[in-house]
Amino acid sequence: MPDEEELLEESVVSPVQPEIQDPLLRELLQKEPAAGKITAPQPDKLPEPADEVDCVVIGTGAGGAPLLARLAMAGLRVVALEAGPRHEPRRDFATDEQAQAFLFWNDERLSAGRDPLSFGNNNSGTGVGGSTLHYTAYTPRVQPDDLRLRTEFGVSQDWPLSYDDLAPYYDELEWLLGVSGPSPYPWGPARQRGYPLPPLPLNGAAQLMQRACEKLGIRTSPAANAALSARYYQEGIGWREACTNRGFCQAGCSNGAKASMDVTFIPLAEAHGAEVRAECFVTEIERDAQGRVTGVVYQQHGEEHRQKCRTLFLCAGAVETPRLLLLNELALSSGHVGRNLMAHPGLQLWGTFDEVVRPNKGIPGGLISEDTHRPRDADFAGGYLLQSIGVMPVTFASQVARGRGLWGQALRDYLRQYNHVAGINILGDCLPHADNFLELSEEKDSRGLPKPRVYFSYQENEQRLTVHAERMMRQIWEAAGARDLWTFPRSAHVIGTCRMGLSGDDAVVDADGRCFDVPNLYICDNSVFPSALSVNPALTIMALSLRTADRFLEKKLRRDA
Amino acid sequence: MPAAPQYPAGTVRALLATPHVSEPTRAALEARLMAPPYTPQFFDADTYALLQAVCRRLLPQPDRPTDAIELAAGIDERLLTGRADGWRYDVLPPDREAYRLGLGGIQQVAQAQFQRDFLRLTEEEQDAVLTAVQSGNPPGDVWLKVDAGRFFEELLAEATILYYCHPLAQEEIGYVGSADLPAWTRIGLNEREDREPEAVE
Numbered sequence: 001m002p003d004e005e006e007l008l009e010e011s012v013v014s015p016v017q018p019e020i021q022d023p024l025l026r027e028l029l030q031k032e033p034a035a036g037k038i039t040a041p042q043p044d045k046l047p048e049p050a051d052e053v054d055c056v057v058i059g060t061g062a063g064g065a066p067l068l069a070r071l072a073m074a075g076l077r078v079v080a081l082e083a084g085p086r087h088e089p090r091r092d093f094a095t096d097e098q099a100q101a102f103l104f105w106n107d108e109r110l111s112a113g114r115d116p117l118s119f120g121n122n123n124s125g126t127g128v129g130g131s132t133l134h135y136t137a138y139t140p141r142v143q144p145d146d147l148r149l150r151t152e153f154g155v156s157q158d159w160p161l162s163y164d165d166l167a168p169y170y171d172e173l174e175w176l177l178g179v180s181g182p183s184p185y186p187w188g189p190a191r192q193r194g195y196p197l198p199p200l201p202l203n204g205a206a207q208l209m210q211r212a213c214e215k216l217g218i219r220t221s222p223a224a225n226a227a228l229s230a231r232y233y234q235e236g237i238g239w240r241e242a243c244t245n246r247g248f249c250q251a252g253c254s255n256g257a258k259a260s261m262d263v264t265f266i267p268l269a270e271a272h273g274a275e276v277r278a279e280c281f282v283t284e285i286e287r288d289a290q291g292r293v294t295g296v297v298y299q300q301h302g303e304e305h306r307q308k309c310r311t312l313f314l315c316a317g318a319v320e321t322p323r324l325l326l327l328n329e330l331a332l333s334s335g336h337v338g339r340n341l342m343a344h345p346g347l348q349l350w351g352t353f354d355e356v357v358r359p360n361k362g363i364p365g366g367l368i369s370e371d372t373h374r375p376r377d378a379d380f381a382g383g384y385l386l387q388s389i390g391v392m393p394v395t396f397a398s399q400v401a402r403g404r405g406l407w408g409q410a411l412r413d414y415l416r417q418y419n420h421v422a423g424i425n426i427l428g429d430c431l432p433h434a435d436n437f438l439e440l441s442e443e444k445d446s447r448g449l450p451k452p453r454v455y456f457s458y459q460e461n462e463q464r465l466t467v468h469a470e471r472m473m474r475q476i477w478e479a480a481g482a483r484d485l486w487t488f489p490r491s492a493h494v495i496g497t498c499r500m501g502l503s504g505d506d507a508v509v510d511a512d513g514r515c516f517d518v519p520n521l522y523i524c525d526n527s528v529f530p531s532a533l534s535v536n537p538a539l540t541i542m543a544l545s546l547r548t549a550d551r552f553l554e555k556k557l558r559r560d561a
Numbered sequence: 562m563p564a565a566p567q568y569p570a571g572t573v574r575a576l577l578a579t580p581h582v583s584e585p586t587r588a589a590l591e592a593r594l595m596a597p598p599y600t601p602q603f604f605d606a607d608t609y610a611l612l613q614a615v616c617r618r619l620l621p622q623p624d625r626p627t628d629a630i631e632l633a634a635g636i637d638e639r640l641l642t643g644r645a646d647g648w649r650y651d652v653l654p655p656d657r658e659a660y661r662l663g664l665g666g667i668q669q670v671a672q673a674q675f676q677r678d679f680l681r682l683t684e685e686e687q688d689a690v691l692t693a694v695q696s697g698n699p700p701g702d703v704w705l706k707v708d709a710g711r712f713f714e715e716l717l718a719e720a721t722i723l724y725y726c727h728p729l730a731q732e733e734i735g736y737v738g739s740a741d742l743p744a745w746t747r748i749g750l751n752e753r754e755d756r757e758p759e760a761v762e
Contacts (some may be wrong), residue, residue, distance in 0.1 A: 091585070096585075096726070096739060098589065098722070098726040099585065104646070106644070106645055106647045108647065108649050109648045109649075112651035120645075121646070201748060202748075203749065208750065245744060245746070245748050247745075248738075248741070355750045357750065358753075361738070361745045393725055394722055394725045398721055402714050402718050407620070408618060408688065409621055411619075411620065412733075414565070415734050416733065416734050418735065418736060419566065
C-alpha cells in the first residue's frame with residue numbers, strides 16, 4: 001500500500017477535472033481535448049504483489065474454498081485467485097434464469113464424441129464460490145463400495161483411500177454447511193451422528209415419486225440437501241437464513257440458505273486472514289530449475305500480475321485444471337492429464353399429471369432412493385441413485401426443444417402443461433474409457449488461449465445402466481399416474497481428468513492430492529476422482545479438499561519441526 | 562388427452578408492481594416487456610427477415626398479431642456481441658458462421674423443394690423446409706459443412722429460450738415463480754399460493 005504522503009501527492013498531480021463554465025470552450029475541448037493540461041483521474045495501479053505467500057489457491061469452488069479456509073485457519077498466508085467476480089446475492093441475484101447466466105462458465109468449450117457434453121449452465125461455474133453458486137446442493141455421501149469398483153467388478157479404478165478416510169470429513173461438512181436431511185439416513189454405513197437439520201419439505205414431484213415407490217416397494221427418503229430447513233449459526237460464518245422454497249438453486253440462491261462456498265467457507269477463510277482476489281484468470285504457472293512451482297501469472301482487469309508462492313493448489317475444475325496443466329506443459333509425465341474423463345449418466349424422465357405440480361417450487365431434488373445402488377438384476381458394473389426433480393421453466397423449455405424436438409404450435413401446447421409436469425432422474429456411475437478425454441484445440445478464445453475440446457461417448461456399461469434406469473423410472477412414473485412420458489438424455493458433472501492413484505505411472509496426483517511430478521503442486525477438484533461414483537460429487541470434493549489441506553499441513557508440520 | 566391449460570392474461574405483469582418481486586427480478590422482466598424496437602446490426606436486412614420468418618414458424622404467435630414476442634432480435638444482438646453459452650457442438654462452426662451458413666442453407670432447401678424464396682412459401686411449405694433441416698439430411702451443399710440436425714437444435718433452443726424468458730410467455734404457461742418474495746409455503750401437490758394463477762376453463 002502507498003503511504004498517506006504518496007496518496008496526497010497523487011491527488012495533486014491527478015486533479016479531478018474541473019467543471020468548465022464557458023460553453024464554447026467546453027465544446028472546443030470536447031472536440032479536441034487540451035493535451036497534457038487536464039488529465040482524467042487514473043485508478044490507483046494495483047500494487048505488484050512481488051512477495052511470496054505460503055499458498056496460492058486457483059479456484060474458489062467446492063475444491064478450493066474448504067482448503068483455503070483450513071490453510072488460513074492454520075495460520076498460513078494464503079491467496080485465492082478466482083476467475084469470476086464476487087457477487088452480492090441479496091442485492092444482485094434475480095429470480096430469472098436468463099438474468100443469472102453470469103454464474104456459468106460461458107467461455108466456449110468444444111463438445112465432441114457421440115454424446116457431446118453440454119457445459120455452461122449444466123455443470124460449470126464462475127465467480128467467488130465457483131459452481132457451488134448454482135449447484136443443487138444435493139449432498140449424498142458415497143457408499144464404501146463406490147470407491148472399490150475394480151475390486152468389486154474388475155473394471156474402472158479403486159480409489160487410493162477408503163470410506164473411513166472420508167467419513168470424518170463428511171460429518172464435519174454436514175454440520176458446518178447445515179445439511180438438511182433424514183436421520184438416520186436409510187442407506188450406507190451407520191453414522192457418528194445424524195444431520196443437523198430435518199429434511200426440507202417435499203414438493204409435488206417428490207410427493208409423486210414417494211407415492212409411486214410406496215406402491216412398488218421401493219424405499220425412498222427425503223434427500224440430504226445443503227440448504228437450510230431452519231436458521232443456522234456457525235462460528236466464523238454467522239447466521240444463515242432458512243430456505244424459502246424458491247426452487248432456484250441452479251440459478252443462484254438469493255438468501256444464503258444454500259451452502260454455496262461464498263456463504264460458508266469463503267467468509268470463514270477471510271475471517272482467518274485469507275485473501276480472495278476476484279476476476280483473476282491464471283495463465284501461467286512458473287517453475288524453477290528443479291521444476292518446483294514458484295508462482296503464477298494472472299490477468300486481472302486487463303493487466304498482468306505475478307504472485308509468488310511456496311505451494312500451489314489447483315482447484316479449477318475438471319476442464320480448466322487439466323487445460324492449465326496442458327497449456328503450461330506441467331505434470332504431464334503420467335500421460336493422464338486430460339484422460340479418463342467421465343460424466344454421470346443423468347437420464348431424466350418427464351411426465352404430465354392431472355395434479356397441479358408447479359415444478360418451480362421447493363428444493364428441486366426433494367426425494368431420493370438408493371435402492372438402485374447395486375440392483376440385483378443389473379447387467380452392468382456399479383449403480384445409480386434415483387431422485388425426483390423440479391425444474392425452472394426456461395430450462396425445461398430448452399430441454400423440450402433439444403430433447404423432444406418439438407417446435408411450432410406443438411411446442412407451445414406442450415409447454416402450457418408446465419404446471420402439471422414432474423420428472424425423475426438418475427445419477428449413475430461412469431467408467432473411464434480411452435475414447436473420453438480433453439485436449440487443447442487449435443481454435444483460440446478471446447484471451448488467445450486454445451479452447452478445450454472434450455470427447456465423450458457413453459460406453460457399454462453406461463448404456464446398460466441407462467436402459468435399466470429408464471425401465472425403472474417408467475415403472476415409477478406410470479405408477480404415479482403420469483402420461484405423455486419422454487426422456488431427456490443428459491450427462492451431469494465432468495470428472496476425472498487428473499486422477500489420483502498409487503503411482504505416477506498411471507495417475508497425476510497421489511491420495512493426498514499432491515502431484516507426482518511436482519512436489520509443491522496440489523490438485524483438488526472433481527478432476528482427481530479415479531472413478532465417477534454413483535452420487536453427486538460436491539460433498540466428496542469438499543471432503544477431499546479438507547483432507548488435502550490436513551495432509552499438507554501434517555507434512556509441513558513434520559518438515560518445520 | 563386433456564386440453565392444455567389456459568391461464569388468464571396479465572398475471573406476471575400485475576405481480577411486477579408488488580413487493581413479491583425483487584428489484585433485480587423486476588429489472589430483468591421489465592427490460593424484456595418494454596424492449597424498444599430493435600434494429601438488426603449483425604445480419605443484413607434480408608437475412609434478418611429470413612431469421613424472423615424462421616422464428617415465426619418455430620414459435621408461431623397467431624394469438625399476438627401486433628405484439629408478437631421478438632425472437633430474432635435476441636439472436637442478432639448476441640451474435641453481434643459475441644456472447645457464448647459455454648459450449649458448442651464440435652461438428653458446428655463458430656456461432657456467427659453457423660448462423661450465416663445455416664440460414665443460407667434454409668434458403669437452399671426452400672429452392673430445392675419449392676423453387677422459391679423461403680419468405681414466399683406458405684406456412685405449410687416453410688414447415689416442410691424446417692422439418693427437412695431438423696431431420697439432418699436436407700438438400701444443399703451448405704449442409705456438407707454444417708451439421709443440419711445440430712444447427713436446427715441450436716437455433717430452436719435459442720429461440721425457445723428467448724420466447725420463454727419473456728413475461729408474456731410465462732403468463733401463458735401459468736408461471737409466476739418470479740414473484741417469490743417472501744417465500745413459497747404451499748409447495749405440495751395441488752397446493753396453490755394466493756398469488757399463483759388458476760387455469761381457466
